[in-house]
Amino acid sequence: MSAFFPRNFRKRYPVIKSAKGVWITDTDEKTYLDGCSGAVVANLGFGVKEISDAITKQVEQAPFAHTSQFLSEAALRLADRIIELAPAPFQNGGRVYFASGGSEAVETALKMARGFFVETGEPTRNIVISRWPGYHGATLGALSATGHLARRKPYLPVLKAPAMIHTDYRYRCQCGAGPESCYNDRCSIQRADELEEAILLHGPNNVMAFIGEPIVGAALGAAVPGKNYWQRIREICTKYGVLLIADEVMTGLGRTGANFAMQHFNADPDIIALGKGVAAGYQPLSAILSSAKVSAAFEAGSGVFEHGFTYSGHPTSCAAGLAAVQYVIDNQLVTHVAKREYDFFLRLETLKKWDFVGDVRGKGYLAGIELVKSRDTKEPFPQSFKANAVLSELAREEGLLVYPGSGFIDGSLGDHIMIAPPFVIKEDEMEELFKRLEAALTRFAVLVGDTFPRAELKQTLLSV
Ligand SMILES: Cc1ncc(COP(=O)(O)O)c(C=O)c1O
Known part of the structure; x- marks a missing residue:
């Protein structure tokens, strides 16, 4: 065991082995799509030779x-x-x-x-x-x-x-x-x-x-x-x-x-x-x-x-x-992010089909999803459930990194995750990001008993 002082002694952290573009591989050969640029840092992804x-x-x-x-x-x-x-x-x-x-x-x-x-x-x-x-x-x-x-x-x-x-x-x-x-x-x-x-x-x-x-x-x-x-x-x-x-x-x-x-x-x-x-x-x-x-x-x-x-x-x-x-x-990446914002948020808004997706907000490639027990009442999840940590762990299992946060309502209640991919994420990688995110949200929905889409959306789906 290493003498390294971790952020949390109760948690097991994977060890990074290599990274390229928006992809990170750990020493167990598991790959992750970096959906949050680390902690909203790695804006250019990994492996930029000029740097x-x-x-x-x-x-x-x-x-x-x-x-x-x-x-x-x-x-x-x-x-x-x-x-x-x-x-x-x-x-x-x-x-x-x-x-x-x-x-x-x-x-x-x-x-x-x-x-x-x-x-x-x-x-x-x-x-x-x-x-x-x-x-x-x-x-x-x-x-x-x-x-x-x-x-x-x-x-x-x-x-x-x-x-x-x-x-x-x-x-x-x-x-x-x-x-x-x-x-x-x-x-x-x-x-x-x-x-x-x-x-x-x-x-x-x-x-x-x-x-x-x-x-x-x-x-x-x-x-x-x-x-x-x-x-x-x-x-x-x-x-x-x-x-x-x-x-x-x-x-x-x-x-x-x-x-x-x-x-x-x-x-x-x-x-x-x-x-x-x-x-x-x-x-x-x-x-x-x-x-x-x-x-x-x-x-x-x-x-x-x-x-x-x-x-x-x-x-x-x-x-x-x-x-x-x-x-x-x-690479005109600032304009690129501004141009991609609309499609990015359009995709994010569709996640409101789940009742626990209370709010989707943000700008550019910085998005937050607030998790709630019920969209209509905005009631938060109990703190003991640690909804943000549960969801980010599910995402990690699906090979997607998201950035969780909590405690913004009264110091203890309030859960969100942030999605903030590198500016250089490609179209097919963005598809993959949402595929993995939806997989994690589907598993989260089972955990919180929200297995059906919201009533009006269900209606729309049935009429298609
Ligand atoms: C808005 C803001 N200010 C300051 C900091 C602190 O930065 P650092 O963790 O690099 O010290 C952060 C980190 O997340 C931040 O988001």
Whole structure:
């Protein structure tokens, strides 16, 4: 037995042997279709030669350099390439700071926001407002901003007191929408207006930043807010001089069919955190974008951002990132995902033939399926049943990887799985994905006693 410290000592994990495209093989020779890009990371699938070549070249030339001593061509070029893709406030003076993972990116973004106010002479600002549900990372600062009780619970005594508002979670909108999601824009604006209340409660001079995922990933299964939600949030941040941080660790660089998911909502953040897809899992890498305004505060101020990791701007990671971003651009993968979104969601919607498929939501190639005991009442499964884990295990048995999540309704109830295939998945592989998913759902249906299609669908089927 290995001395490796696993995530869960009670679970048996397969050992990966090889991977190519969207396929992964373990040491027992079982193959899996990667239906969730790992944890929404491996956006380009496996075996992209341009990226492994770039890594090899960098390792042979200069694998590492500490940013206090040297910069690298790879880091300099990648920063420019990312800024070229970024929204207007990041042009003409925007900068990119590199770190190794999403949690580090969020920590950096939060410290950058604090640094901004120290530099601009408003040192009383120190509070970060975030949302419930939401996920920002595993380190203590990022976890303090994370709205997910199960992840917070063991660490509560060492976390900062939360300052949170509700996420715009339309499926369970408090206006009492029926079995479908609420599409009333007024409700979304009401959710956004909670930010103003929170700022006034904590005192505008004390609040430094608001952080949120444009589309909530791991904590809420690809929940898309109302179309005016982020614009309203932007207005409120501007009104009170609060920095808006977009956590695009999961959504950034094409996952939702746009370079940045915030672009779907026409709202410009002040700081953007990227991770996962930036080097598509070929190396650990994340990036923090500071708008021209934020960068200028440091440049014109003390000139120093008091922060840094040993692996900030790691040349080999940046070489992988540069090749990965270039691959996305050369193959027009962002447009490709946007074009495929319609068919993808059409297929996903058909899964509502099962009563336990409560909601299907998301954007681009980021989809969430919320599992419920009954679609009409939206009653969740009991926590003890662990519906998300049961279904993802069934999918794994069928040779399909999906990304499960839970606890978003009240800290314990609420189950979802996410489907987020690599951008490069081919048509026949997408067919195979749905075939395996349907096989897993059929077995799940037997487990929960939902062996017949919904009444109206049954009617349609009978009349065909
Ligand atoms: C939105 C978001 N922020 C931050 C993180 C943390 O990233 P990492 O696990 O790379 O530290 C994640 C990871 O899932 C995420 O989805």
